[in-house]
Amino acid sequence: MKTGIGIIGVGTVGSGVVEILESKIAYYKQELGLDLKIQQICAKTEDELSPYAQKGYAITTKVEDLFSNPDVSIVIELAGGYDLPLKWITAALNSKKHVVTANKALIAKYGHLLFPLAAKNNCHLLFEAAVGGGIPIIRALQESLTGNTVKSLRCIINGTCNYILTEMTEKGLGFASVLADAQKLGYAEADPTFDVDAIDSAHKLAILASLCSKKYINFENMHISGIREIEAVDIDSAKEMGYTLKLLGIFNQTEQGMDARVHPCLVPSNHLLASVSGVLNAVYIEANNLGPALFTGAGAGKLPTASAVVADVVSIARSMEVGLKPIPMGFYSQENPADLVPIESLFNKYYFRFTTRDEKGVLAAITSILSENGISIESIIQKNVKDPGHVNISVVTERCREAAVNNALLKIGALSSMSQHPKMIRFAE
Amino acid sequence: MKTGIGIIGVGTVGSGVVEILESKIAYYKQELGLDLKIQQICAKTEDELSPYAQKGYAITTKVEDLFSNPDVSIVIELAGGYDLPLKWITAALNSKKHVVTANKALIAKYGHLLFPLAAKNNCHLLFEAAVGGGIPIIRALQESLTGNTVKSLRCIINGTCNYILTEMTEKGLGFASVLADAQKLGYAEADPTFDVDAIDSAHKLAILASLCSKKYINFENMHISGIREIEAVDIDSAKEMGYTLKLLGIFNQTEQGMDARVHPCLVPSNHLLASVSGVLNAVYIEANNLGPALFTGAGAGKLPTASAVVADVVSIARSMEVGLKPIPMGFYSQENPADLVPIESLFNKYYFRFTTRDEKGVLAAITSILSENGISIESIIQKNVKDPGHVNISVVTERCREAAVNNALLKIGALSSMSQHPKMIRFAE
Numbered sequence: 029m030k031t032g033i034g035i036i037g038v039g040t041v042g043s044g045v046v047e048i049l050e051s052k053i054a055y056y057k058q059e060l061g062l063d064l065k066i067q068q069i070c071a072k073t074e075d076e077l078s079p080y081a082q083k084g085y086a087i088t089t090k091v092e093d094l095f096s097n098p099d100v101s102i103v104i105e106l107a108g109g110y111d112l113p114l115k116w117i118t119a120a121l122n123s124k125k126h127v128v129t130a131n132k133a134l135i136a137k138y139g140h141l142l143f144p145l146a147a148k149n150n151c152h153l154l155f156e157a158a159v160g161g162g163i164p165i166i167r168a169l170q171e172s173l174t175g176n177t178v179k180s181l182r183c184i185i186n187g188t189c190n191y192i193l194t195e196m197t198e199k200g201l202g203f204a205s206v207l208a209d210a211q212k213l214g215y216a217e218a219d220p221t222f223d224v225d226a227i228d229s230a231h232k233l234a235i236l237a238s239l240c241s242k243k244y245i246n247f248e249n250m251h252i253s254g255i256r257e258i259e260a261v262d263i264d265s266a267k268e269m270g271y272t273l274k275l276l277g278i279f280n281q282t283e284q285g286m287d288a289r290v291h292p293c294l295v296p297s298n299h300l301l302a303s304v305s306g307v308l309n310a311v312y313i314e315a316n317n318l319g320p321a322l323f324t325g326a327g328a329g330k331l332p333t334a335s336a337v338v339a340d341v342v343s344i345a346r347s348m349e350v351g352l353k354p355i356p357m358g359f360y361s362q363e364n365p366a367d368l369v370p371i372e373s374l375f376n377k378y379y380f381r382f383t384t385r386d387e388k389g390v391l392a393a394i395t396s397i398l399s400e401n402g403i404s405i406e407s408i409i410q411k412n413v414k415d416p417g418h419v420n421i422s423v424v425t426e427r428c429r430e431a432a433v434n435n436a437l438l439k440i441g442a443l444s445s446m447s448q449h450p451k452m453i454r455f456a457e
Numbered sequence: 458m459k460t461g462i463g464i465i466g467v468g469t470v471g472s473g474v475v476e477i478l479e480s481k482i483a484y485y486k487q488e489l490g491l492d493l494k495i496q497q498i499c500a501k502t503e504d505e506l507s508p509y510a511q512k513g514y515a516i517t518t519k520v521e522d523l524f525s526n527p528d529v530s531i532v533i534e535l536a537g538g539y540d541l542p543l544k545w546i547t548a549a550l551n552s553k554k555h556v557v558t559a560n561k562a563l564i565a566k567y568g569h570l571l572f573p574l575a576a577k578n579n580c581h582l583l584f585e586a587a588v589g590g591g592i593p594i595i596r597a598l599q600e601s602l603t604g605n606t607v608k609s610l611r612c613i614i615n616g617t618c619n620y621i622l623t624e625m626t627e628k629g630l631g632f633a634s635v636l637a638d639a640q641k642l643g644y645a646e647a648d649p650t651f652d653v654d655a656i657d658s659a660h661k662l663a664i665l666a667s668l669c670s671k672k673y674i675n676f677e678n679m680h681i682s683g684i685r686e687i688e689a690v691d692i693d694s695a696k697e698m699g700y701t702l703k704l705l706g707i708f709n710q711t712e713q714g715m716d717a718r719v720h721p722c723l724v725p726s727n728h729l730l731a732s733v734s735g736v737l738n739a740v741y742i743e744a745n746n747l748g749p750a751l752f753t754g755a756g757a758g759k760l761p762t763a764s765a766v767v768a769d770v771v772s773i774a775r776s777m778e779v780g781l782k783p784i785p786m787g788f789y790s791q792e793n794p795a796d797l798v799p800i801e802s803l804f805n806k807y808y809f810r811f812t813t814r815d816e817k818g819v820l821a822a823i824t825s826i827l828s829e830n831g832i833s834i835e836s837i838i839q840k841n842v843k844d845p846g847h848v849n850i851s852v853v854t855e856r857c858r859e860a861a862v863n864n865a866l867l868k869i870g871a872l873s874s875m876s877q878h879p880k881m882i883r884f885a886e
Contacts, residue, residue, distance in 0.1 A: 044746075048604050048746060052603075052604065056603075059671070059785055059787075059788070060603075060784075060785060061785065156601070162605075162744075162746065162747035162748070162750070163747075163750060164597050164600075164601030164602070167596070167597075167600065167601050168593050168596075168597070168601075171593075171596065171768065171771075171772060172585070172593030172596050172597075172765075172768050173593070173764070173768065174481075174485075174489075174767070174768050174771045174772075175477050175481065175763070175764035175765070175766070175767030175768045175771070176591075176764050242488070298732070300729075300732055300733075300753065303727070303729055303732045304729075315591075315764070316760075317473075317477060317591065317760035317761060317763065317764035318591035318592075318754055318755060318760070318761045318764050318765075319591070319754065319755045319758075319760075319761055320754060320755070321591070321592060321752070321753060321754030321755070322751065322752075322753045322754065323750070323751075323752055324729065324750060324751045325747055325748065325749060325750030325751065326747060326748045326749070326750070329748075331745075331746035331747070331748075332746060332747045332748055334604070334746065335602070335604035335605050335744070335746035335747050336601075336604070336747075337604070338603070338604030339600065339601050339602065339603050339604045342600075342603045342604070343600060343603075346781065346784075347781070349781075349782075350779045350780050350781045350782070351779050352775065352776070352778075352779045352781050353778075353779070355489075356488060356489060356490065358488075359488070
């Protein structure tokens with residue numbers, strides 16, 4: 029039985045998918061008995077498509093052609109964006125085509141519409157490449173860990189941010205200059221908002237957290253903060269304390285409900301996640317039977333991402349042969365939303381940095397506000413800064429409630445001696 | 458459709474499997490539509506079985522009862538050993554039962570007989586728990602990485618050895634005292650041979666290397682050396698050079714053939730594998746499309762291992778529903794053996810330690826023997842040792858051929874000034 033493939037988009041990942049399929053199709057036939065064939069390739073312009081037409085592939089600029097093509101059983105969507113792909117995948121599923129996508133934004137935003145539609149049409153909708161690029165974390169959560177409940181998860185799932193933080197840590201540079209370098213090297217987009225403001229991480233965390241919790245977690249309900257405000261001085265303080273600053277996606281199943289959020293974190297430097305540097309991604313889970321486990325590898329890039337897409341295609345082809353039903357994703361729907369615990373109710377250990385004028389009584393004012401809010405201090409360090417007449421006061425708290433921290437920082441920020449807005453970074457638990 | 462399970466062995470892992478199945482069976486039914494049931498449990502004695510009989514399970518001390526039981530579709534073998542399990546699994550497969558095992562020794566020794574037999578009977582034979590305990594590395598290699606070729610692999614797959622080396626590294630203790638402690642703590646067996654002499658690691662590496670190479674790799678043809686000879690002084694030297702000593706399983710696809718071996722290695726301390734400490738296991742791969750990736754977690758223990766067994770059972774149950782054929786393991790047979798490159802032909806960087814009497818001309822003799830054998834020296838350090846009149850000479854070589862190293866060490870070992878057999882440890886590439 030021939031399994032026909034239609035591809036939407038021949039940008040970086042799409043061209044990688046064609047490349048891998050071309051090199052592997054003979055092997056899949058011989059070793060796995062699967063007869064895969066790229067039946068049609070779609071892109072916006074004839075120009076993009078011409079190298080594929082030259083190789084003899086059927087091409088089209090009309091995406092609908094794929095859905096009406098009886099020889100196409102699997103549609104691979106690699107175009108990016110939200111709304112067009114939603115329309116396309118809806119049409120593909122309604123035409124009884126199985127779908128593979130690498131589009132995390134789409135799954136995070138519209139997965140709750142698409143998974144029920146896929147189930148209704150008895151179609152597979154696979155998305156291994158959407159989180160962690162080539163790291164097989166989706167299949168691990170869906171299949172390998174069926175004997176476990178994943179109680180908590182910590183992840184580094186944006187290579188751009190991890191690259192920027194690694195460079196800042198290793199070279200002592202500031203955010204802006206590292207970002208500029210990353211843009212030159214192609215590790216950051218011209219408009220880096222999605223990455224550095226942690227929207228991309230939030231999309232991916234929402235998907236992972238939904239798979240762990242078996243509830244639909246809407247990324248719009250999560251606390252999300254990025255790395256724009258991180259300064260070299262905070263990374264240095266972290267180092268001195270034996271911590272490494274990372275942008276983490278965090279998920280916990282708590283007695284109060286699901287806790288899912290993305291923000292910068294201080295990770296103990298001897299923790300496995302602290303060693304994940306540069307553009308690498310990593311997912312660290314704590315499962316009730318397995319205990320802790322870490323998966324790390326390339327989170328982006330042409331061939332790593334394409335290899336995950338191809339694994340999904342092979343998986344669907346194997347299943348199609350015998351009519352294996354998709355792994356139920358029924359939980360991922362609007363009718364089954366997670367109760368997210370508001371971040372204000374959570375308890376954490378915190379690092380604060382207050383930059384103040386070097387005036388009598390400042391330290392006393394700060395410590396008394398913290399004390400009034402029930403925040404106990406674990407350590408406090410005062411250091412002179414370059415700017416004469418100013419000091420940095422670094423505080424590490426014991427475990428306390430975020431709401432109390434917000435109150436205290438509001439009051440401390442209003443003190444007349446403060447020369448900068450107070451900085452706060454949470455410790456990873 | 459009810460899927461009946463028969464279990465052989467209710468020791469540590471077997472009791473864990475029952476525990477997890479009991480806690481998850483309702484969930485599998487509700488969420489995955491799978492109706493699993495433990496139909497029969499077999500152990501050597503009525504005594505071991507009595508707690509299960511009390512819970513209402515059908516029990517037996519005759520393993521054949523499972524194979525003739527028409528309600529049993531999946532046999533889980535958790536008894537350990539080689540020859541009886543070979544007999545049992547052969548009988549189970551010939552009775553058209555699917556099989557799940559955690560028995561790495563069995564797969565490494567008899568996989569080339571069992572996989573063809575499973576294929577002949579169109580039965581699944583799954584073994585996720587055999588390597589890396591609960592880490593889902595087998596499924597990753599078989600399914601998630603089908604879009605890749607794994608060109609090389611480095612792994613820490615024996616928790617006992619990794620625990621011993623970690624303790625030696627962190628506490629500066631000797632092998633014998635750490636082993637004794639590990640035995641008291643239950644991290645090492647009374648007879649630690651299988652672990653510390655790396656037989657267990659070799660079994661597991663042979664399985665991983667076979668999956669990567671798509672050839673049958675017989676562990677008996679591999680170079681295997683364990684950690685008995687490791688001394689605190691060598692771990693200290695490694696630390697000074699910025700390296701961490703680990704027992705690694707190594708696999709490479711080279712132009713000369715397959716390279717598979719297990720031995721102690723010096724790993725750069727900033728490499729992810731160097732951070733894998735204590736009883737943790739880890740598998741680090743380099744795949745042609747994905748690039749490098751690391752999987753780490755609990756490599757042993759009741760619930761981690763049992764959770765991997767249960768994931769295999771669930772996978773078979775899903776496949777059975779629709780008649781999904783097992784993933785082809787046709788390559789794992791006597792007719793398809795790998796050509797292993799002899800370790801003597803390989804090139805490596807080496808660390809040597811020579812303990813000699815502090816006599817004139819020793820250093821000159823050593824360096825001239827190395828030079829005669831074409832071995833270039835990267836660094837050399839001479840230090841006094843506790844024993845007065847003796848010195849340690851540590852040498853780090855540039856890349857050279859193992860055969861040349863063997864020649865040189867034989868000649869150096871024969872020098873009259875040598876007070877101990879020369880030590881040699883390879884660097885991880």
